[in-house]
Amino acid sequence: xxxxxxxxxxxxxxxxxxxxxxxxxxxxxxxxxxxxxxxxxxxxxxxxxxxxxxxxxxxxxxxxxxxxxxxxxxxxxxxxxxxxxxxxxxxxxxxxxxxxxxxxxxxxxxxxx
Amino acid sequence: xxxxxxxxxxxxxxxxxxxxxxxxxxxxxxxxxxxxxxxxxxxxxxxxxxxxxxxxxxxxxxxxxxxxxxxxxxxxxxxxxxxxxxxxxxxxxxxxxxxxxxxxxxxxxxxxxxx
Numbered sequence: 001x002x003x004x005x006x007x008x009x010x011x012x013x014x015x016x017x018x019x020x021x022x023x024x025x026x027x028x029x030x031x032x033x034x035x036x037x038x039x040x041x042x043x044x045x046x047x048x049x050x051x052x053x054x055x056x057x058x059x060x061x062x063x064x065x066x067x068x069x070x071x072x073x074x075x076x077x078x079x080x081x082x083x084x085x086x087x088x089x090x091x092x093x094x095x096x097x098x099x100x101x102x103x104x105x106x107x108x109x110x111x112x113x
Numbered sequence: 114x115x116x117x118x119x120x121x122x123x124x125x126x127x128x129x130x131x132x133x134x135x136x137x138x139x140x141x142x143x144x145x146x147x148x149x150x151x152x153x154x155x156x157x158x159x160x161x162x163x164x165x166x167x168x169x170x171x172x173x174x175x176x177x178x179x180x181x182x183x184x185x186x187x188x189x190x191x192x193x194x195x196x197x198x199x200x201x202x203x204x205x206x207x208x209x210x211x212x213x214x215x216x217x218x219x220x221x222x223x224x225x226x227x228x
Contacts, residue, residue: 034216043204044219089156099144099208100169101217103156
């Protein structure tokens with residue numbers, strides 16, 4: 001059974017810091033991995049999606065990496081801003097013929113001005 | 114496109130009442146997903162449809178929950194009778210299988226409170 005874990009559960013950093021959020025999964029047989037952002041009281045916004053054959057994806061100040069063999073993904077946020085404060089969730093998809101995503105519990109990030 | 118649309122955004126009801134949540138997926142998307150989010154259990158997939166057909170309902174907690182997708186542009190999640198432990202945020206998401214990444218796009222959610 002696939003389990004997804006995110007560490008730390010919460011993180012508080014001063015503005016301008018570079019930071020790394022971690023996601024680990026128990027079954028390396030995944031189709032892709034997706035990082036989401038969730039603001040309080042809101043839905044999920046997709047940030048980055050990495051296919052199983054890819055090593056990383058970049059969007060602006062965000063960079064997500066994937067190491068399937070070790071069951072790990074990281075989300076790197078450069079030059080953090082107060083507007084980055086939110087909960088970040090990672091989710092893995094097991095196979096191409098299923099849409100089912102397994103989510104981690106999320107990391108709640110606070111960036112202090 | 115307006116994105117995934119859910120209604121109502123908030124629902125407060127009393128135990129034993131029937132609750133119906135509604136979702137309109139993004140036009141052209143062929144997958145639709147219903148999730149539930151609670152503090153204790155996080156985000157859980159309840160059921161998903163492909164081309165209006167239920168594919169996996171193993172996440173539906175019990176017979177009080179049912180979901181339908183009568184056409185490509187509308188789905189409902191019904192709870193009858195509702196119980197206080199059903200209080201949660203319910204999300205609907207949709208995706209397009211033939212796209213390069215098959216990303217799931219989420220609606221704003223329905224916050225359900227059962228008293």
